[in-house]
Amino acid sequence: MELSRRANAQLPVPVPIVKTAPPRGKRMLVRMPAWFWLDESQWDARSARAQVGSVWAEATASAFELVIDPGDGSAPFTCDAPGTPYAEGADEGDACTHTFKRSGTYTVRVTANWGADWEGSDGNGGTLPTMGRSTSFPIRVVEARSELIANP
Known part of the structure; x- marks a missing residue:
């Protein structure tokens, strides 16, 4: 069991690098969906092994959800995948989006939650505690105003 904890502590579980549409640093518009996603490679399983002599334990972690707290007072929401990269004209479908009001x-x-299991050289194994990795960033949301002009 001690080796499984050591393997778990060595897992290279990354802090999420979140992409957004509109891109971070650009203004987002009120009542327009903001898209959030991770590159697919950030969702790949990670493994680590701890060994003493011929005895070893290997831990494997897999991301299973993104939890996004938009910071505007609305409830955090969960996405079961890394999100869908924005493409012009794309349907929101399975995308991770939030509309600021x-x-x-x-x-x-944004928190990426990872589940982990371990197995040992003796055939034992089990489930390890869920790991969360988080990042925070500012988003500026503005209102777009329009003006109707009579056709001359």
Whole structure:
């Protein structure tokens, strides 16, 4: 069991690098969906092995959800996948999106949760505690105003 904990501690589980549409640093619009996603490679399983002599334990972690707290007072929401990269004209479908209802600057917090299992050289194994890796970043949301002009 001690080796399984050591293997778990060595797992290279990354802090998520979140992409958004509109891109971070650009303004987002009120009442327009903001898209959130990770590159597929950030969702790949990770493994680590701890060994003493011929005895070993190997831990394998797999991401299973993204939890996004948009920071605007609405409830956090969960996506079961890394999200869908934005493409012009794309349907929201399975995308991880949030629609901000008011203008302001919000701190978005994204947590990738990872489940892990271990197996040992003696044939034993089991489930390890869920690991969460989080990142936060600001998003500025603005209102777009339009003006109707009579056709001359």
